[in-house]
Amino acid sequence: MTANAGLLEQSLNNARFEVLPLKGAVAQAELLPAGTTVTVTASPAKGVEATLDLAARLRERDLHVVPHLAARMIGDRSHLTALLDRLDGLGITEVFAVAGDSPEPRGEFPDALALLRAMDELGRRPARVGITGYPERHAFIADATTVRAMAEKARYADYVVSQICYDPQTVASWVKAVRARGVQLPIFVGVPGVVDAHRLLRISLKIGLGESMRYLRKQHGVVSKLLTRYTPDELLDELSPHLVDPSAGIAGWHFFTFNEIAKTVQWRHDLVARLREVPA
Numbered sequence: 001m002t003a004n005a006g007l008l009e010q011s012l013n014n015a016r017f018e019v020l021p022l023k024g025a026v027a028q029a030e031l032l033p034a035g036t037t038v039t040v041t042a043s044p045a046k047g048v049e050a051t052l053d054l055a056a057r058l059r060e061r062d063l064h065v066v067p068h069l070a071a072r073m074i075g076d077r078s079h080l081t082a083l084l085d086r087l088d089g090l091g092i093t094e095v096f097a098v099a100g101d102s103p104e105p106r107g108e109f110p111d112a113l114a115l116l117r118a119m120d121e122l123g124r125r126p127a128r129v130g131i132t133g134y135p136e137r138h139a140f141i142a143d144a145t146t147v148r149a150m151a152e153k154a155r156y157a158d159y160v161v162s163q164i165c166y167d168p169q170t171v172a173s174w175v176k177a178v179r180a181r182g183v184q185l186p187i188f189v190g191v192p193g194v195v196d197a198h199r200l201l202r203i204s205l206k207i208g209l210g211e212s213m214r215y216l217r218k219q220h221g222v223v224s225k226l227l228t229r230y231t232p233d234e235l236l237d238e239l240s241p242h243l244v245d246p247s248a249g250i251a252g253w254h255f256f257t258f259n260e261i262a263k264t265v266q267w268r269h270d271l272v273a274r275l276r277e278v279p280a
Contacts, residue, residue, distance in 0.1 A: 005278040015253040028261040034062040042070035044102040070100025071115035075107035094128035116156035131157040135165040135174035168238030186251035191232040193255040193264030
């Protein structure tokens with residue numbers, strides 16, 4: 001690694017881990033140290049209640065839990081208020097606002113911006129709120145729309161988490177573009193954890209990461225790169241120098257684990273050990 005080893009180690013130790021509301025998620029999350037930030041996604045098939053149910057169980061394990069509130073899965077302001085009441089009761093003070101993957105909105109919130117505005121108007125904004133950023137072209141939304149949406153959502157948010165992108169230069173260029181547009185929120189760079197490669201390939205194609213997949217083919221060849229498992233070493237190696245650049249405003253890493261936490265935790269442990277061997 002070429003960046004300051006101590007700063008990179010600190011950023012790894014403070015990384016966020018994203019989990020899915022699936023069977024076995026609690027057992028996997030128990031591998032994380034107390035106080036680790038764990039975000040819980042929202043599944044249209046399971047409903048937002050499944051997200052909060054898992055968030056409650058993880059909260060009991062002394063983790064800092066950040067549930068996703070998926071706008072399209074929330075019916076109306078009464079439903080939203082009930083969800084926020086439950087979060088208050090659980091002692092959860094941070095949420096991540098997303099549109100959600102439901103093809104049609106359940107009610108009055110078609111996107112994350114509508115949800116953010118409603119929480120603000122209700123006077124029920126949690127202490128911290130995160131939003132999504134897209135380093136590469138979104139598969140289903142025009143670039144101009146995502147750029148405009150980030151500017152509008154940023155007024156209600158405390159930080160941004162970037163969507164998966166395998167090309168470090170694309171991520172770096174996007175960060176500069178975000179700053180040039182005047183958005184100064186801290187950015188957590190979203191990277192895959194150590195994930196079964198075939199599964200990651202399926203997910204990447206499903207969410208439309210065409211440009212990233214072309215990058216992998218060009219740089220490494222999709223067969224050799226994704227034959228067994230993916231590790232984020234190259235992404236961190238290329239992006240770590242930006243940690244020391246104040247103008248970049250990179251707050252750290254957000255690992256998309258797809259519930260393969262054990263592999264990612266072991267990878268992090270091994271990388272930190274290697275960093276400690278780097279001469280000062």
